[in-house]
Amino acid sequence: MDLRELYDDHAQALFAFVLHLSRSEADTRDILQEIFCRLARDPSVGGKLANPRAYLFQCAYRLFLDLCRTRATRENHASQCEPVFQDPADPDEIGFQHALLDAMNQLPAEQQAVVHLKLWQGQTFEEIAASLGLSANTAASRYRYGLEKLRMLLRPIYEEIR
Amino acid sequence: MTDFESHLRRAVVRPVPLHWREEILAAAEKGRPEPAASGIVACCIAVRAWLWPHPAVWAALAACWVLTGILCLSAPRGAALYAVTPPGVKPLRVTPGHYAVYLMARDALLAQPSRGEPEPLNRRKL
Numbered sequence: 147m148d149l150r151e152l153y154d155d156h157a158q159a160l161f162a163f164v165l166h167l168s169r170s171e172a173d174t175r176d177i178l179q180e181i182f183c184r185l186a187r188d189p190s191v192g193g194k195l196a197n198p199r200a201y202l203f204q205c206a207y208r209l210f211l212d213l214c215r216t217r218a219t220r221e222n223h224a225s226q227c228e229p230v231f232q233d234p235a236d237p238d239e240i241g242f243q244h245a246l247l248d249a250m251n252q253l254p255a256e257q258q259a260v261v262h263l264k265l266w267q268g269q270t271f272e273e274i275a276a277s278l279g280l281s282a283n284t285a286a287s288r289y290r291y292g293l294e295k296l297r298m299l300l301r302p303i304y305e306e307i308r
Numbered sequence: 309m310t311d312f313e314s315h316l317r318r319a320v321v322r323p324v325p326l327h328w329r330e331e332i333l334a335a336a337e338k339g340r341p342e343p344a345a346s347g348i349v350a351c352c353i354a355v356r357a358w359l360w361p362h363p364a365v366w367a368a369l370a371a372c373w374v375l376t377g378i379l380c381l382s383a384p385r386g387a388a389l390y391a392v393t394p395p396g397v398k399p400l401r402v403t404p405g406h407y408a409v410y411l412m413a414r415d416a417l418l419a420q421p422s423r424g425e426p427e428p429l430n431r432r433k434l
Binding site: 149150153154157158161162165166171175178179182183185186187229230231232234239242243246265266293296297300304 | 331339
């Protein structure tokens with residue numbers, strides 16, 4: 147498959163996923179570039195992919211985990227906290243989004259990844275399982291735990307703006 | 309999907325910066341492998357990759373082994389090793405004249421009276 151075509155089809159989704167996890171635009175760019183460089187180095191991979199998006203998410207997730215291991219602590223990594231979402235028109239929503247990002251930051255990376263893919267990529271648990279190399283049951287339980295924690299952390303502000 | 313989940317989904321992720329496309333694709337194109345090299349070149353590349361990360365050191369070690377092998381194979385072996393006279397050394401040729409001189413010198417030495425003969429052990433003073 148052509149690299150440009152792959153980029154046009156999947157870059158936005160990958161950008162959202164990695165930015166959500168890393169909270170750093172520079173790291174997101176590095177990871178995206180590494181993915182496409184790997185695809186260019188081994189063009190045979192692109193042609194064989196049955197599900198390119200799942201493969202790309204899997205690459206992105208692994209590269210993100212590698213980056214975390216290199217950095218030793220994820221806290222250092224996430225301390226940059228660059229904005230992930232577009233600014234909404236409603237000022238209450240701005241506050242909610244900041245709280246949401248803080249709450250997401252408190253989830254373990256594996257729950258964050260599942261929550262992101264479920265909520266913002268609209269993937270099913272089977273698709274998430276393929277993207278992250280998990281079983282669908284594990285993906286579902288991680289989502290449940292992650293969402294429960296988000297609900298707990300965001301309850302005050304969510305009740306306020308409802 | 310609950311109301312809470314729907315509310316979370318309302319947040320829209322920022323778009324990927326436009327200039328990234330060309331930059332990332334250009335970087336990827338740079339890393340694209342060259343078209344297949346000829347047999348010898350491909351072989352050299354494969355050997356070099358195999359010897360990574362210190363090809364010069366591996367090459368020097370290989371050269372040492374080759375040199376050692378050449379020296380070992382070119383040296384005489386077995387009986388031939390003892391039959392060889394080192395270069396620059398002339399073989400000794402003993403003539404009857406030399407032998408006669410040797411016998412005379414030996415007889416003269418044996419005929420000389422011995423001086424300062426060591427005392428028997430039991431006479432030594434401690």
